Amino acid sequence: MDVRDDRLYTKSHEWVKKESDGTVSIGITDYAQDLLSDVVFVELPETGGTVSTGDEVAVAESVKAASDIYAPISGEIVAANEDLEDSPEKVNEEPFDGGWIFRMKPSDEGELDGLMGHEAYQEMCESEE
Amino acid sequence: MGLRTPLYDIHVAAGAKLVPFGDWDMPLHYGSQVEEHHAVRQACGIFDVSHMLVVDLAGEGVRDYLRRLLVNDVAKLDGEPGRALYTCMCNAEGGVIDDLIVYRMRDDWYRMVVNSSRRETDTDWMRARLGEGFPGVELSERRDLALVAVQGPKADDVLLPLLGSGAEDVRTLKGFQAAVTATDLGELFIGKTGYTGEDGYEIALPAEAVEAFWSAVVDAGARPCGLGARDTLRLEAGLNLYGNDMDESTTPLEAGLGWTVAWEPADREFIGREALQEQRAEGPPRKLIGLVLEGKGVLRSHQEVVFPDSEARGEITSGTFSPTLEKGIAFARVPAEMATAGTECAVVVRSRELPARLVRYPFVKNGEPAYKT
Numbered sequence: 001m002d003v004r005d006d007r008l009y010t011k012s013h014e015w016v017k018k019e020s021d022g023t024v025s026i027g028i029t030d031y032a033q034d035l036l037s038d039v040v041f042v043e044l045p046e047t048g049g050t051v052s053t054g055d056e057v058a059v060a061e062s063v064k065a066a067s068d069i070y071a072p073i074s075g076e077i078v079a080a081n082e083d084l085e086d087s088p089e090k091v092n093e094e095p096f097d098g099g100w101i102f103r104m105k106p107s108d109e110g111e112l113d114g115l116m117g118h119e120a121y122q123e124m125c126e127s128e129e
Numbered sequence: 130m131g132l133r134t135p136l137y138d139i140h141v142a143a144g145a146k147l148v149p150f151g152d153w154d155m156p157l158h159y160g161s162q163v164e165e166h167h168a169v170r171q172a173c174g175i176f177d178v179s180h181m182l183v184v185d186l187a188g189e190g191v192r193d194y195l196r197r198l199l200v201n202d203v204a205k206l207d208g209e210p211g212r213a214l215y216t217c218m219c220n221a222e223g224g225v226i227d228d229l230i231v232y233r234m235r236d237d238w239y240r241m242v243v244n245s246s247r248r249e250t251d252t253d254w255m256r257a258r259l260g261e262g263f264p265g266v267e268l269s270e271r272r273d274l275a276l277v278a279v280q281g282p283k284a285d286d287v288l289l290p291l292l293g294s295g296a297e298d299v300r301t302l303k304g305f306q307a308a309v310t311a312t313d314l315g316e317l318f319i320g321k322t323g324y325t326g327e328d329g330y331e332i333a334l335p336a337e338a339v340e341a342f343w344s345a346v347v348d349a350g351a352r353p354c355g356l357g358a359r360d361t362l363r364l365e366a367g368l369n370l371y372g373n374d375m376d377e378s379t380t381p382l383e384a385g386l387g388w389t390v391a392w393e394p395a396d397r398e399f400i401g402r403e404a405l406q407e408q409r410a411e412g413p414p415r416k417l418i419g420l421v422l423e424g425k426g427v428l429r430s431h432q433e434v435v436f437p438d439s440e441a442r443g444e445i446t447s448g449t450f451s452p453t454l455e456k457g458i459a460f461a462r463v464p465a466e467m468a469t470a471g472t473e474c475a476v477v478v479r480s481r482e483l484p485a486r487l488v489r490y491p492f493v494k495n496g497e498p499a500y501k502t
Contacts, residue, residue: 038163040450041427061427
């Protein structure tokens with residue numbers, strides 16, 4: 001299982017990465033993509049909308065199951081990864097890079113403090129196994 | 130912990146993702162369900178289906194018994210031994226108790242393979258019917274047998290060289306025909322049947338011999354495939370799944386299985402005949418039909434099907450993402466008046482209506498799109 005130390009994590013297996021322009025990008029973790037296996041469709045959020053922490057924002061579907069992806073913080077959706085429309089398998093192949101799902105502008109950066117660091121996330125996954 | 134097939138340890142060693150399936154712990158996939166699916170469409174895959182039950186019926190009166198028990202007519206199997214047919218077993222109301230394949234091995238020996246989830250219901254039902262005038266028939270549940278399917282266009286190339294002098298018997302099998310054959314991998318019950326839409330075999334053999342058999346076939350090039358791929362393959366091939374597409378509350382006529390009912394000869398009194406004949410005369414209120422999503426997405430059972438300018442509603446009974454077509458495909462049960470290929474409809478997915486079209490399945494044949502609008 002791959003966990004990156006340059007980003008934050010949620011209990012529902014999203015990763016959150018601060019970008020240099022003040023936005024954050026969000027995807028699902030390597031652990032989550034492995035559980036889902038073979039992602040064949042990603043329902044992307046519409047950009048411009050405002051969401052609150054815990055809202056269902058996107059859906060990753062494998063052949064067998066659909067998995068909701070939640071907003072890790074409150075804010076505005078500023079981008080969605082349209083590459084996933086034709087290549088949803090990127091979520092499996094490169095979950096931390098080309099498989100990013102959407103980007104948000106946080107309404108309160110302080111909310112990021114409520115997320116897990118990479119060590120805490122790794123421990124959580126290990127205890128789930 | 131669920132029941133384990135004799136191949137459980139092999140699945141674990143191969144890195145299978147094991148999931149509860151009915152009472153069993155079964156492999157869902159061994160890494161990628163989609164790659165396993167393609168392996169069967171393009172080459173050869175091997176499946177452990179030992180959760181299914183082999184039931185042997187033998188003795189005096191067995192042919193008459195089965196002609197009463199099953200909606201299809203085992204008289205069609207008279208003649209050359211080993212021939213098989215697909216049928217439903219219905220209750221008196223015409224509801225489907227199970228779907229199964231029955232093989233005629235000898236005049237006084239028939240074999241069936243029934244669904245795992247229905248094995249107790251089936252054998253209880255069959256025993257009760259034995260008590261209604263068939264004292265000479267003996268039913269045995271062959272839990273001593275493991276079941277494996279080897280499927281795909283290269284199934285012959287992979288399997289036959291392993292069988293030694295038994296290969297010729299197997300090579301000459303026709304579709305829906307089985308034989309018991311001595312091979313270099315032991316004595317096999319081997320039928321040219323399957324649940325994938327591809328050529329291939331379903332094989333029953335003693336549980337203690339199945340590990341060696343499995344390993345030999347995998348070493349020869351068959352890819353281990355889980356129940357995930359089995360489901361997408363059967364859906365593409367237009368094959369029903371008990372519990373999803375039919376159950377005791379649906380008749381064969383409402384499940385796209387009217388063709389399995391042998392109406393002739395008219396004097397054969399099979400269980401369910403009266404109810405089914407009545408429904409046939411009136412026309413079934415609902416029918417099963419194929420459905421293809423026009424845009425992107427994945428279909429799932431129980432999603433609602435709606436029609437433009439109509440109050441009619443249908444329901445997806447089995448849905449998936451077709452790895453071959455790269456589209457959402459499904460079986461849908463819809464009101465009979467809507468059940469025409471080409472009809473425009475929509476599927477309600479997370480409160481949104483996604484455009485779709487009703488089609489005639491199979492969705493895929495010989496690896497190519499085959500559905501008709």
